[in-house]
Amino acid sequence: MENVKIILEDGIETDVSCIFYMYNSKYYIIYTEKKLDENGYVILHLSQIGKEIQNSPNGPVETGYMIGVEVSDPTEWSNVQKSITEIVDDKKNNTKSEGIQYLSSDMLRNLKILSKKTFKLMKSIVESAFKVVVSTPTNLNTESSDNEVILDYRTKFFDEQSKNEELQKQIDELTKKIEDVKKAIE
Numbered sequence: 001m002e003n004v005k006i007i008l009e010d011g012i013e014t015d016v017s018c019i020f021y022m023y024n025s026k027y028y029i030i031y032t033e034k035k036l037d038e039n040g041y042v043i044l045h046l047s048q049i050g051k052e053i054q055n056s057p058n059g060p061v062e063t064g065y066m067i068g069v070e071v072s073d074p075t076e077w078s079n080v081q082k083s084i085t086e087i088v089d090d091k092k093n094n095t096k097s098e099g100i101q102y103l104s105s106d107m108l109r110n111l112k113i114l115s116k117k118t119f120k121l122m123k124s125i126v127e128s129a130f131k132v133v134v135s136t137p138t139n140l141n142t143e144s145s146d147n148e149v150i151l152d153y154r155t156k157f158f159d160e161q162s163k164n165e166e167l168q169k170q171i172d173e174l175t176k177k178i179e180d181v182k183k184a185i186e
Contacts, residue, residue, distance in 0.1 A: 016032060021083070044121060
C-alpha cells in the first residue's frame with residue numbers, strides 16, 4: 001500500500017495507506033487509517049473514484065477534485081469483492097491478476113471521499129501482504145455497522161470446500177441415476 005493524503009467525509013485531510021486500481025474499466029481505492037475493530041480485524045474502506053463536476057452557466061465544469069463514492073449496486077459490490085480477493089492474492093503471492101491494473105497513488109490529488117463501503121481483513125494479512133504496520137489493540141475502533149463485511153479467507157476456504165463436497169455428492173448421485181437409466185433402456 002502507498003501512503004497518501006485524502007479528505008474524508010468529515011472534511012478533514014487524513015493520511016491513509018491505500019491501493020488505487022482499475023477493475024472492469026472503473027477506478028477504485030482501498031484505504032485504511034490503520035485502525036482495528038473490537039475483534040482485532042483491520043478496518044478498510046473502498047470507494048469508486050471519479051472526477052468532481054459542478055454545473056455552471058456554461059455547462060458542467062471539473063472542479064479539480066476527485067471524489068470517492070460508495071459502490072451501492074449489490075451486483076457491482078459483489079464483483080468488487082472479487083477484485084479485493086484477487087488483490088490480496090496478488091500481494092501475498094507477488095503476482096498480478098489479469099483484470100486488475102494497479103495505479104500510482106500520485107494520481108490521487110485532491111481526493112474527497114463522499115461515501116464508502118467498509119470491510120475488514122485479518123491483521124496478519126494486512127501486515128504481511130500489504131506491508132502495512134497496523135496500530136496495536138490499545139487503539140481499537142469500537143464502531144461497528146451491519147453493512148461491514150469481514151473477509152476471512154480461511155473461513156471462506158472451508159465454506160467453499162464444504163460446498164464442493166456437497167456438489168460432488170450430487171454429481172455422484174446423478175451419475176448413478178444416469179447409469180441406472182442407461183441399463184434400463186438396454
